Amino acid sequence: MSSDDEVEEHEIMPGVYVTHYGKNKNKASAESAAQAVPTSVLLDENVDLSQFSDEFIATETRRLQQQIDDMRARAADDSAALVTLRRRVSASSATSVSGSVHSVVPEMPGFTPVQAVEQLQHDLAARENDLRRLEESQAMLRAALEAEPEDEVIKEALAENEPVLIKKRAEIAALRRELDAKRAALAHA
Numbered sequence: 001m002s003s004d005d006e007v008e009e010h011e012i013m014p015g016v017y018v019t020h021y022g023k024n025k026n027k028a029s030a031e032s033a034a035q036a037v038p039t040s041v042l043l044d045e046n047v048d049l050s051q052f053s054d055e056f057i058a059t060e061t062r063r064l065q066q067q068i069d070d071m072r073a074r075a076a077d078d079s080a081a082l083v084t085l086r087r088r089v090s091a092s093s094a095t096s097v098s099g100s101v102h103s104v105v106p107e108m109p110g111f112t113p114v115q116a117v118e119q120l121q122h123d124l125a126a127r128e129n130d131l132r133r134l135e136e137s138q139a140m141l142r143a144a145l146e147a148e149p150e151d152e153v154i155k156e157a158l159a160e161n162e163p164v165l166i167k168k169r170a171e172i173a174a175l176r177r178e179l180d181a182k183r184a185a186l187a188h189a
Contacts, residue, residue, distance in 0.1 A: 012051060113186050120179045127175060131168045134161060 009019045052060075088109075111119060138161050145154045 012056075113182065113189065117179065117182050117186060120175065120182060124172065124175050124179060127168065127172050131165070131172060134165060134168065137161070138165065 012018050138158065141154055141158050141161070145151065145158065148154065
């Protein structure tokens with residue numbers, strides 16, 4: 001073992017040590033330090049970067065730049081997928097039922113007509129169940145208000161629930177119309 005092959009250990013920051021061996025010690029030091037130092041430490045404005053070698057800083061800069069480039073590539077891929085999805089949605093909505101039904105009933109690509117009817121029936125049952133529970137809650141609030149007519153919290157809760165009830169009833173009515181239309185189309189097919 002030559003003198004160049006001696007083990008050297010350096011503390012690059014409190015509690016973080018880098019060990020390197022022999023002739024390639026600068027490269028080994030930069031690579032092991034890049035793995036040992038958390039990025040959050042390097043991004044901290046209060047960290048004294050003079051304790052790091054130029055090679056380490058260059059290695060870390062390349063690593064972070066690669067991460068940024070990878071994220072940009074993923075974001076570009078996601079943006080392209082989003083544009084494609086928006087085109088598909090706009091193309092399918094051109095053939096959808098117009099009016100408020102579209103906001104309540106999404107298009108069902110990939111569903112057979114029978115599956116679409118079954119899915120609408122399921123959605124309708126779930127929404128009717130939600131409405132039933134909200135109406136029960138509203139009835140209990142009215143009973144509580146009769147017992148305590150001056151309670152402002154109960155009055156506010158009743159007032160807040162009314163627009164929700166109206167909206168849910170309208171959605172259910174639109175869903176029923178859509179379900180009836182799909183059932184009629186199935187009967188004529």
